[in-house]
Amino acid sequence: MRVLGIETSTPVVSVAVAADSQVLGEFSLTTKRGHMEHLLPLIDQLLDGLGIAVDDLDGFAASVGPGSFTSLRVGLATCKALAHSVNKPVADVPTLDVLAWELQGTSGLICPVLTARRNEVYTAVYVSSHSGIKRLSSYLALNPLGLAQRLQGELRTKITFTGEGAKKHWTSFQDCLEDRAFLADPARMLPRAGQTAILGTEILSREGGKEPGSVEALYIKSPAIRRRSSR
Amino acid sequence: MPGTWMLGIETSCDETSAAVVRDGSYVASNVVASQIAIHRQYGGVVPEVASRQHLEKITYVVEKAINDAGLGFHDLDGVAVTVGPGLIGALLVGVAAAKAYSYALKRPLVPIHHLEAHLYANFLAHPELTPPLVCLVVSGGHTSLIFLKNHLEYEILGATRDDAAGEAFDKIARVLGLPYPGGPALEELARQGDPQAVHFPRAWLGKNSLEFSFSGLKTAVLNYLKSNSEEENKHLLPDVAASFQAAVVEVLVEKTILAAKLGGVRDVCLAGGVAANSTLRELFKQKAGQEGLKFYFPEKKLCTDNAAMVACAGYYHYLAGDFASLNQEACANYPLIVSKS
Numbered sequence: 405m406r407v408l409g410i411e412t413s414t415p416v417v418s419v420a421v422a423a424d425s426q427v428l429g430e431f432s433l434t435t436k437r438g439h440m441e442h443l444l445p446l447i448d449q450l451l452d453g454l455g456i457a458v459d460d461l462d463g464f465a466a467s468v469g470p471g472s473f474t475s476l477r478v479g480l481a482t483c484k485a486l487a488h489s490v491n492k493p494v495a496d497v498p499t500l501d502v503l504a505w506e507l508q509g510t511s512g513l514i515c516p517v518l519t520a521r522r523n524e525v526y527t528a529v530y531v532s533s534h535s536g537i538k539r540l541s542s543y544l545a546l547n548p549l550g551l552a553q554r555l556q557g558e559l560r561t562k563i564t565f566t567g568e569g570a571k572k573h574w575t576s577f578q579d580c581l582e583d584r585a586f587l588a589d590p591a592r593m594l595p596r597a598g599q600t601a602i603l604g605t606e607i608l609s610r611e612g613g614k615e616p617g618s619v620e621a622l623y624i625k626s627p628a629i630r631r632r633s634s635r
Numbered sequence: 636m637p638g639t640w641m642l643g644i645e646t647s648c649d650e651t652s653a654a655v656v657r658d659g660s661y662v663a664s665n666v667v668a669s670q671i672a673i674h675r676q677y678g679g680v681v682p683e684v685a686s687r688q689h690l691e692k693i694t695y696v697v698e699k700a701i702n703d704a705g706l707g708f709h710d711l712d713g714v715a716v717t718v719g720p721g722l723i724g725a726l727l728v729g730v731a732a733a734k735a736y737s738y739a740l741k742r743p744l745v746p747i748h749h750l751e752a753h754l755y756a757n758f759l760a761h762p763e764l765t766p767p768l769v770c771l772v773v774s775g776g777h778t779s780l781i782f783l784k785n786h787l788e789y790e791i792l793g794a795t796r797d798d799a800a801g802e803a804f805d806k807i808a809r810v811l812g813l814p815y816p817g818g819p820a821l822e823e824l825a826r827q828g829d830p831q832a833v834h835f836p837r838a839w840l841g842k843n844s845l846e847f848s849f850s851g852l853k854t855a856v857l858n859y860l861k862s863n864s865e866e867e868n869k870h871l872l873p874d875v876a877a878s879f880q881a882a883v884v885e886v887l888v889e890k891t892i893l894a895a896k897l898g899g900v901r902d903v904c905l906a907g908g909v910a911a912n913s914t915l916r917e918l919f920k921q922k923a924g925q926e927g928l929k930f931y932f933p934e935k936k937l938c939t940d941n942a943a944m945v946a947c948a949g950y951y952h953y954l955a956g957d958f959a960s961l962n963q964e965a966c967a968n969y970p971l972i973v974s975k976s
Contacts (some may be wrong), residue, residue: 448738481689482734483735486738486739621687
């Protein structure tokens with residue numbers, strides 16, 4: 405089964421193709437606002453390099469967030485339309501899962517952290533076991549200090565933080581958790597589409613995935629709405 | 636399938652739309668998923684809500700547009716999409732999807748300006764129409780007089796210095812306590828009022844000026860309402876609505892006719908959401924007739940945002956070979972006139 409993975413929930417634009425459980429190719433690029441500009445050219449170069457046409461793909465895997473609303477929608481709109489064009493299913497993969505799976509084999513708790521607006525972070529708590537990564541909490545949006553305080557009460561001693569928010573709020577985590585807090589290896593900190601594609605392949609072979617139209621973003625937060633004045 | 640079949644996609648504001656048009660003239664399908672009911676509860680378009688809705692609806696409207704046209708994806712010859720101007724988060728969804736359809740189907744991507752799409756709605760409604768012509772594009776975001784010399788050759792003769800006419804309608808409607816969208820609600824209320832009850836100012840901005848201004852009018856209406864008691868205003872609202880509308884419409888019509896005369900053009904067109912206003916259409920018809928001009932306007936569903944007009948403009952750009960590359964972006968301030976090197 406050949407699956408194209410697309411990841412755009414953070415400043416990283418990443419695309420990959422996995423065949424069964426092997427990543428055949430992957431391109432990643434950190435860009436502030438260039439998701440729209442770079443995503444499709446990267447997909448084109450990747451498929452071209454692998455000698456695969458869009459029609460040859462058996463399915464798609466999209467990182468659905470949480471993350472930056474705007475860049476997320478560039479990836480999802482692209483993924484939905486590609487899948488719709490060739491009538492193939494889409495597996496929706498939460499971005500926090502993608503980050504946690506990058507740290508498979510890490511002992512203790514794994515805590516991916518992504519920057520959200522209004523001084524909050526998106527996060528969830530995971531643990532690694534022989535059968536893979538298991539999520540222990542729901543997907544959350546909360547302030548970084550609140551997260552650190554919540555983790556203080558956890559029994560497992562070691563907590564590894566990953567994701568771009570982990571670096572940004574590292575001092576908060578360290579101040580609160582002291583030597584229990586660890587920062588992930590920088591090379592394993594980025595959400596990479598190769599992981600999205602692998603996790604997506606698993607979902608596609610297990611459940612068949614979703615019809616492209618029904619794929620939605622995992623926003624977690626409601627839209628910010630300012631009530632209008634009368635003029 | 637003989638002919639040139641364009642898929643159009645439009646997500647610049649609060650309508651998610653896809654359409655299939657043959658040869659820039661026959662509308663095979665025109666699907667619009669309106670978000671009006673959703674935005675009404677907030678009193679106006681909330682950009683983040685609009686963007687989320689577009690992402691939810693985009694493949695469904697494309698699916699329905701293809702099915703309603705009785706086609707398959709591979710019968711299409713190109714994909715046209717509004718790349719701007721508009722709400723950036725909303726535009727991004729349509730542009731990203733259009734790029735992906737174009738890429739996967741191996742059909743050219745044709746970027747379209749929102750104003751030219753509105754203008755081209757007239758060619759859908761009147762296939763016999765040919766340039767040169769003068770078109771007033773009037774909507775919630777724009778009030779522009781455009782001279783179309785030849786197909787795709789635009790000259791902006793005048794535009795608004797402040798509020799768009801539709802924006803003025805929406806703002807006054809809100810002050811009058813009318814629900815969103817304000818334009819149609821204000822028009823409805825105005826039917827019961829006397830357009831000559833209150834003389835609100837008309838901004839002519841000097842002899843032969845083709846520019847517009849509606850902020851002074853807006854202030855005049857607010858001041859007038861303030862000068863009365865709330866009790867008095869209750870009875871005056873229909874008159875205020877009718878008088879305000881008359882002031883806007885008169886300026887729009889006079890300046891468009893002036894533009895046609897100055898340009899020596901015999902055909903004048905109306906386009907954009909405000910072009911659905913019946914009072915505007917009526918006065919246009921009457922004045923154009925008096926001046927010996929031919930007046931054109933699209934049916935109402937082609938005036939408000941829709942993808943058929945995008946596909947129509949897309950057809951002419953397709954013939955001209957104006958294709959975008961894979962790195963095409965959405966642009967909130969996309970210019971209508973791009974200097975060609």
